[in-house]
Amino acid sequence: MAATLIVNARLLDPATGLDMPGALLVRDGVILDHGGNLGTPDGAEVVDAGGACLAPGLVDMRAALGEPGAEHRETIASAAQAAAAGGITTLCALPDTDPPLDDAALIQFVIRRGEATGCLTILPYAAATAGCAGKEIAEFGLLKEAGAVAFTDGRHAIGNARTMRLALSYARAFGSFVVQHPEEPSLAAGGAATEGERATRMGLPGIPVAAEAMLVARDIELAKITGGHVHFAHVSTAAALAHIRAARVLGLRVTCDTAPPYFDLNETAIGEYRTYAKLSPPLRSDEDRLAVVAALKDGTVDAIASDHQPRDADDKRLPFAQAEAGGAGLATLLAVTLARVHGGDLTLLQALDLLTARPAKLLSIEAGTLRKGRPADLVLFHPERGWRVEAGKLPGKAQNTPFDGRALEGKVLGTWKAGKRVFG
Amino acid sequence: MPYPLRHLLAIEGLEPPYIAELLDLADHYALQNRRGTTQRDLLKGRTLINLFFEDSTRTRTSFELAGKRLGADIVNMSVSTSSVNKGETLLDTAATLNAMRTDLLVVRHGQSGAPALLAQKVDAAVINAGDGTHEHPTQALLDALTIRRRKGRLEGLTVAICGDVLHSRVARSNIHLLLTMNARVRIVGPPTLIPAEAVRLGVEVHHDMRSGLEGADVVMMLRLQKERMTGGLVPSAREFFRFYGLDATKLAHAKPDAIVMHPGPMNRGVEIDSAVADDPARSVIGEQVEMGVAVRMAVLDLLSRNLLRNA
Numbered sequence: 001m002a003a004t005l006i007v008n009a010r011l012l013d014p015a016t017g018l019d020m021p022g023a024l025l026v027r028d029g030v031i032l033d034h035g036g037n038l039g040t041p042d043g044a045e046v047v048d049a050g051g052a053c054l055a056p057g058l059v060d061m062r063a064a065l066g067e068p069g070a071e072h073r074e075t076i077a078s079a080a081q082a083a084a085a086g087g088i089t090t091l092c093a094l095p096d097t098d099p100p101l102d103d104a105a106l107i108q109f110v111i112r113r114g115e116a117t118g119c120l121t122i123l124p125y126a127a128a129t130a131g132c133a134g135k136e137i138a139e140f141g142l143l144k145e146a147g148a149v150a151f152t153d154g155r156h157a158i159g160n161a162r163t164m165r166l167a168l169s170y171a172r173a174f175g176s177f178v179v180q181h182p183e184e185p186s187l188a189a190g191g192a193a194t195e196g197e198r199a200t201r202m203g204l205p206g207i208p209v210a211a212e213a214m215l216v217a218r219d220i221e222l223a224k225i226t227g228g229h230v231h232f233a234h235v236s237t238a239a240a241l242a243h244i245r246a247a248r249v250l251g252l253r254v255t256c257d258t259a260p261p262y263f264d265l266n267e268t269a270i271g272e273y274r275t276y277a278k279l280s281p282p283l284r285s286d287e288d289r290l291a292v293v294a295a296l297k298d299g300t301v302d303a304i305a306s307d308h309q310p311r312d313a314d315d316k317r318l319p320f321a322q323a324e325a326g327g328a329g330l331a332t333l334l335a336v337t338l339a340r341v342h343g344g345d346l347t348l349l350q351a352l353d354l355l356t357a358r359p360a361k362l363l364s365i366e367a368g369t370l371r372k373g374r375p376a377d378l379v380l381f382h383p384e385r386g387w388r389v390e391a392g393k394l395p396g397k398a399q400n401t402p403f404d405g406r407a408l409e410g411k412v413l414g415t416w417k418a419g420k421r422v423f424g
Numbered sequence: 425m426p427y428p429l430r431h432l433l434a435i436e437g438l439e440p441p442y443i444a445e446l447l448d449l450a451d452h453y454a455l456q457n458r459r460g461t462t463q464r465d466l467l468k469g470r471t472l473i474n475l476f477f478e479d480s481t482r483t484r485t486s487f488e489l490a491g492k493r494l495g496a497d498i499v500n501m502s503v504s505t506s507s508v509n510k511g512e513t514l515l516d517t518a519a520t521l522n523a524m525r526t527d528l529l530v531v532r533h534g535q536s537g538a539p540a541l542l543a544q545k546v547d548a549a550v551i552n553a554g555d556g557t558h559e560h561p562t563q564a565l566l567d568a569l570t571i572r573r574r575k576g577r578l579e580g581l582t583v584a585i586c587g588d589v590l591h592s593r594v595a596r597s598n599i600h601l602l603l604t605m606n607a608r609v610r611i612v613g614p615p616t617l618i619p620a621e622a623v624r625l626g627v628e629v630h631h632d633m634r635s636g637l638e639g640a641d642v643v644m645m646l647r648l649q650k651e652r653m654t655g656g657l658v659p660s661a662r663e664f665f666r667f668y669g670l671d672a673t674k675l676a677h678a679k680p681d682a683i684v685m686h687p688g689p690m691n692r693g694v695e696i697d698s699a700v701a702d703d704p705a706r707s708v709i710g711e712q713v714e715m716g717v718a719v720r721m722a723v724l725d726l727l728s729r730n731l732l733r734n735a
Contacts, residue, residue, distance in 0.1 A: 136656040137616075139663040166656055169615040173631040173667070226615065
């Protein structure tokens with residue numbers, strides 16, 4: 001494969017703390033070199049970055065794909081297109097599909113479908129319980145051998161304490177972890193919005209904030225007795241974050257991610273029953289949003305994930321309480337995160353760290369860095385260039401963005417997967 | 425001996441001289457059994473009752489044979505024929521057996537501690553033939569005898585006990601015996617089948633068969649009960665066999681002359697591969713059964729010396 005030299009870029013690599021103007025040389029799909037001044041090898045294609053930022057391709061550790069089973073919402077190909085436009089080169093897919101990914105053959109199927117896109121590495125989670133039904137633990141060993149990155153029931157909380165205990169315990173045998181959707185299912189059942197004044201005024205069934213804190217607290221106790229590693233997805237409340245901080249002090253293996261809606265939006269976004277802003281967990285009060293921002297700043301949150309949940313018009317054009325929860329998030333992941341940089345909460349390296357090196361480390365994968373010899377998965381973006389999110393005009397199939405109408409600064413100019421330009 | 429042994433309820437707490445004495449005596453009976461020269465009147469006039477609240481074929485038969493070879497009068501009582509089914513409590517049963525002037529009472533019960541409770545209430549010497557998930561002392565003794573005969577010693581050997589340790593009385597008795605006799609013990613299994621705080625017993629805990637079997641002199645497999653899978657502790661038999669079933673590949677991590685043991689009955693293709701179980705160069709499973717009779721003769725012999733009732 002020919003070489004590519006990207007010149008006149010601001011090189012950013014949170015894994016090494018690199019932040020300098022320079023060039024980066026790619027050959028045979030691998031990062032060969034980078035530095036302030038690189039010579040142009042014969043025959044190399046030269047790309048002028050025009051001073052834009054060049055960073056490792058984003059690692060999105062949580063996204064639902066429509067495939068298999070809901071191809072009308074999203075296919076792996078359409079998700080890959082949206083991911084490339086969003087600068088994402090590695091994505092962890094949720095297993096609560098139809099059929100659920102609880103068998104080694106299905107894991108291999110999803111990995112191969114990802115490879116076939118040529119622009120996205122898909123690392124599927126396997127179901128933590130058979131059929132994502134929350135009852136009996138799945139075949140973690142065989143699933144891990146097939147390529148499962150970790151174990152979760154996706155949008156379904158593992159509500160039974162004994163099942164969660166067994167899952168955390170059993171995952172240890174294979175050096176893996178369990179991702180929990182932290183929402184006490186019996187308290188959340190039937191809820192459509194965060195319980196409080198807004199839900200009361202709108203006449204919507206509420207989900208108390210305590211539903212999140214409660215399951216987080218329970219699972220921390222289970223991590224304590226099993227020695228297992230629990231990861232909480234899309235943490236959205238101050239109370240849950242307080243439990244996670246305390247667990248870290250005790251040295252427990254507790255990690256978490258959050259998603260852009262929970263540090264960029266609050267419950268007012270549901271406005272006049274806007275179902276695109278109906279998410280799971282629901283959008284919270286602004287106090288909780290600020291607590292999530294603080295947790296991004298102080299390192300309590302390990303990663304920012306898109307929590308992409310494709311829905312089609314039929315899922316969303318319904319009375320609010322009946323509409324499906326979930327928002328599209330691939331194309332907006334970087335720009336919404338950069339809003340926290342422009343807002344002065346995070347440095348650019350900190351923000352990128354949460355999107356690349358830290359999730360990669362958590363997942364024990366090679367991606368997420370510009371280190372020499374690593375796969376040339378890259379994103380080139382202009383941190384200040386503005387654009388407006390418009391549902392209906394997003395790349396990929398899923399258009400159900402909770403950020404519809406939001407003006408953002410930070411635009412992806414180009415994405416490379418293993419040295420091949422896949423966007424821009 | 426520091427004190428006369430009245431009952432055999434557990435290995436835990438049994439001091440090394442008793443274990444050594446029992447093994448030496450069992451060795452002697454093993455030899456006699458092979459020669460067919462057993463002294464047949466040692467327990468003449470003594471009554472031995474096999475009281476089994478749980479199904480068992482091999483243990484009950486083994487005790488029965490041991491008692492017969494020593495000349496005892498033997499009665500087998502199993503739960504399906506006893507009055508326990510009619511609502512009699514354990515202590516009522518004890519009183520009945522006492523009135524029958526039982527000398528030796530072999531008890532198997534599904535509840536941990538049941539033989540110890542009986543021992544408080546009967547004049548007979550009580551031998552625990554397996555209680556719940558607590559202990560199975562004669563199994564540990566027969567395992568130790570088998571190892572000693574093959575390896576010449578117990579001290580300094582590395583023994584890997586693999587599989588469902590959590591529910592295994594065999595594992596618990598073996599752990600206590602082997603540690604008492606200064607062997608090194610590893611327990612190997614998925615974390616869901618390893619008991620809490622197992623390291624506090626003095627064993628090493630491994631969740632990977634490769635590291636668990638590395639350099640082992642003895643590989644002791646445990647039976648995985650079907651209920652464990654329906655109870656969700658193990659996702660499937662095929663996954664268990666893949667990661668924790670003993671096959672030639674995993675056994676290759678142990679010493680080249682390592683022996684393979686199993687208390688029986690085996691689940692072939694679940695915890696053990698037939699090729700390993702039936703390999704005469706490695707498997708001592710048949711010898712374990714043979715030593716079982718000798719060990720039970722030794723236990724009956726030793727305990728009969730300290731009976732409260734004169735013959």
